[in-house]
Amino acid sequence: MPLPKCICQICTCGRHRCPHKPQGSPISRSLRPCALSEYTQQFKKYRVKPRESLKPQQKALAHDAKLESMTINRQDYVAHPVTPPPPKLPAVYAPPEGSIDSTSEYKNQYQGKWAVPAKMMRPPQSRKDTREHFDHKSTHSTEFVAYSLQPREIYGNKQVYERPTEQFDAQSTVRMDFVNFGRVEPTKSLKPPQVAKLSTESLDDTTSYKLSYASPPMPEKYQRPKEVYKPSEGEFVDTSTFQRDFHAHSGAKVAESMKPPQKPLLTTLLAVILIY
Secondary structure (H helix, E strand, C coil): CCCCCCHHHHCCCCCCCCCCCCCCCHHHHHHCCCCCCHHHHHCCCCCCCCCCCCCCCCCCCCCCCCCCCCCHHHHHCCCCCCCCCCCCCCCCCCCCCCCCCCCCHHHHHCCCCCCCCCCCCCCCCCCCCCCCCCCCCCHHHHHCCCCCCCCCCCCCCCCCCCCCCCCCCCCCHHHHHCCCCCCCCCCCCCCCCCCCCCCCCCCCCCCHHHHHCCCCCCCCCCCCCCCCCCCCCCCCCCCCHHHHHCCCCCCCCCCCCCCCCCCCCCCHHHHHHHHC
16 A cells, blocks of 8 residues: 655645745755654654763862971982092103204205395486476467457448337237226026925825724733742752762871882992092
């Protein structure tokens, strides 16, 4: 027997909805996966409180025993008297006996020779002392002499300045063309005046919303009653798993060390130094 079909599998108009595929057109809903599954139907959400942490509290571990300042170094390593070693005296210098033979082949073969220095072939410089008058004139000042030239003759009609007989007229083209008409009033604008037009009638503020949609009475807001505090009947236990399982062993002895005893060993060299 075939299984019954859902409304989303039968509908072709697009106006029917089902919890499997609630949104979209029939074509898009056919392409989308189903929103319901066995997990969402069988396994529903439950309000569960988070589990309490088993981690121990971060507290400082206090010790009741008295603090001792004695260490292994103070207890085992005792200070012994140590003297400095005897100083080593330097050896006394003893000069060698006999003389040193400093003769060499260079001194025997290449003996020094003396020669007269060569005379200079350049004649000595003699300075003549002249007491005559110094002529400071140069060839340029003697050969290139300034000549006196006659003035240049002017050919043609001589232009002689003639004073005008008429009186000077100080009229320019600007004064003649641009006449000053005094203070002239500006032309009036043909633009209409921008004045607000005030209406004498009162403003009609009635709208279709005010006429059609009347405000219905609003119901009172539902207030949830407060839950009454119910104290627990049993006694509050503030011990944790760490305090319950791990007890402090106060007064227990410290385990002995397995290290061999560290005693000072005196060598023969140290004994010799101590004797001296």
